[in-house]
Amino acid sequence: MAAFPEVSKIQYEGPKSRNPLAFRWYNPDEVVEGKTMRDHLRFSVVYWHTFRGTGSDPFGAGTMQRPWDDQSNSVENAQRRVRAAFEFMEKLQAPFYAFHDRDVAPEGQTLAESNRNFDEVVKVLKEEQQRTGIKLLWGTANLFSNPRYMHGAATTCNADVFAYAAAQVKKCLEVTKELGGENYVFWGGREGYQNLFNTDMKRELDHLGRFFHLAVDYAKEIGFHGTFLIEPKPKEPTKHQYDSDAAACINFLRAYGLTERFKLNIETNHATLAGHTMMHELDYAGMQGMLGSIDANTGDLLLGWDTDQFPTNLYLTAEVMLILLKYGGLAPGGVNFDAKVRRESFEPIDLFHAHIGGMDAFARGLKIAAEIRAGGELAAFVKQRYASWDAGIGAEIEAGKADFRKLESYILAKGEAAPNHSGRQEMLENLINYYI
Numbered sequence: 533m534a535a536f537p538e539v540s541k542i543q544y545e546g547p548k549s550r551n552p553l554a555f556r557w558y559n560p561d562e563v564v565e566g567k568t569m570r571d572h573l574r575f576s577v578v579y580w581h582t583f584r585g586t587g588s589d590p591f592g593a594g595t596m597q598r599p600w601d602d603q604s605n606s607v608e609n610a611q612r613r614v615r616a617a618f619e620f621m622e623k624l625q626a627p628f629y630a631f632h633d634r635d636v637a638p639e640g641q642t643l644a645e646s647n648r649n650f651d652e653v654v655k656v657l658k659e660e661q662q663r664t665g666i667k668l669l670w671g672t673a674n675l676f677s678n679p680r681y682m683h684g685a686a687t688t689c690n691a692d693v694f695a696y697a698a699a700q701v702k703k704c705l706e707v708t709k710e711l712g713g714e715n716y717v718f719w720g721g722r723e724g725y726q727n728l729f730n731t732d733m734k735r736e737l738d739h740l741g742r743f744f745h746l747a748v749d750y751a752k753e754i755g756f757h758g759t760f761l762i763e764p765k766p767k768e769p770t771k772h773q774y775d776s777d778a779a780a781c782i783n784f785l786r787a788y789g790l791t792e793r794f795k796l797n798i799e800t801n802h803a804t805l806a807g808h809t810m811m812h813e814l815d816y817a818g819m820q821g822m823l824g825s826i827d828a829n830t831g832d833l834l835l836g837w838d839t840d841q842f843p844t845n846l847y848l849t850a851e852v853m854l855i856l857l858k859y860g861g862l863a864p865g866g867v868n869f870d871a872k873v874r875r876e877s878f879e880p881i882d883l884f885h886a887h888i889g890g891m892d893a894f895a896r897g898l899k900i901a902a903e904i905r906a907g908g909e910l911a912a913f914v915k916q917r918y919a920s921w922d923a924g925i926g927a928e929i930e931a932g933k934a935d936f937r938k939l940e941s942y943i944l945a946k947g948e949a950a951p952n953h954s955g956r957q958e959m960l961e962n963l964i965n966y967y968i
């Protein structure tokens with residue numbers, strides 16, 4: 533029985549279409565800057581929000597209608613859900629998906645039982661991947677929902693819990709490899725603290741470094757070659773998450789000798805919670821060669837938490853795409869919609885509206901960014917702004933040929949620095965609006 537009988541494959545109909553179940557901008561085969569939109573964007577659907585989200589919030593119970601889901605914790609229900617998920621992704625033309633171990637299969641009474649449940653569901657995931665050609669962008673282990681992880685997983689004060697988390701990641705790596713996953717994600721979950729009076733921060737971070745090295749070693753042992761990704765987030769659930777932003781993560785990876793194997797998975801709503809823009813986080817990771825993948829969503833201006841809304845703001849998607857084009861794209865990463873429909877959008881069809889909107893916003897952002905780059909004004913302005921570094925004293929400084937003495941005598945002879953030029957921020961903001 534079809535889960536979405538009223539929907540057929542979503543087609544590109546062009547910007548003039550008024551059909552809400554069609555793409556107006558996402559045209560998978562359209563070529564932009566020498567690559568198809570499909571290959572630029574590598575869209576991915578998340579299993580947790582889209583197929584496990586109930587719509588519950590701290591004030592009330594779930595609202596979602598999911599007729600294919602009997603709400604039970606059985607393996608059969610989990611397998612039926614997989615079929616519904618793949619029907620959805622196939623109709624949406626999404627080439628990738630992502631999951632946590634515990635989203636796809638029910639947790640059992642013991643780890644052994646959980647692993648058996650996982651294997652039973654993985655059989656169906658594999659079958660559906662083969663049937664549809666949809667691929668796994670990344671797998672990850674849920675190391676935060678079960679109460680045992682109350683103090684964290686790799687950074688817990690309880691060594692047994694560290695061991696449990698390691699065992700869970702071991703299994704999830706094996707499954708991710710078996711399903712051909714192109715990446716493996718670590719989002720910090722409860723790796724952080726609520727209070728420094730009860731926390732040995734140094735010891736916890738050393739354990740986190742150890743945990744990642746164990747994962748690297750095991751991946752090597754089993755031949756899993758996907759990229760490891762850390763997903764920065766500054767707070768929630770803990771008040772201070774160790775992986776707070778791109779800079780903190782990169783510093784951690786350097787300090788623990790992990791930069792070769794790891795990159796970052798940058799999420800919009802996490803960037804803004806950290807007090808940064810998504811563009812800032814992407815550019816920072818990109819310039820360090822650490823841009824791996826993105827979790828595409830958006831927060832709400834008036835709500836201060838990780839609301840994980842679908843991105844529809846063209847300014848945002850154009851900024852994101854400008855940076856992705858600058859660094860040559862995301863592959864083997866992708867644009868993963870770590871986003872959920874609102875509690876009030878409880879019908880199955882709302883899942884289509886949400887994803888279509890996000891995909892169109894990114895496709896349009898891609899086209900806008902490509903036009904900005906083709907227009908060349910922005911790049912020319914930035915080049916000109918730094919022209920003093922291309923010759924003369926600037927070039928000498930950059931080449932390491934000027935020390936303090938030399939710079940002093942240069943300025944003593946000159947008397948005063950050359951005059952500054954306007955940054956033209958407002959003019960450039962107007963320029964961007966011209967393209968949007």
Ligand code: XLS
Pocket residue numbers: 632672717719763765799827838870
């Ligand atoms: C939570 C994170 C989470 C990761 C996967 O805020 O975004 O969903 O993407 O564990």
Ligand code: NI
Pocket residue numbers: 799801802838840870
């Ligand atoms: Ni998030």
Ligand code: NI
Pocket residue numbers: 719763799827870
């Ligand atoms: Ni995320």
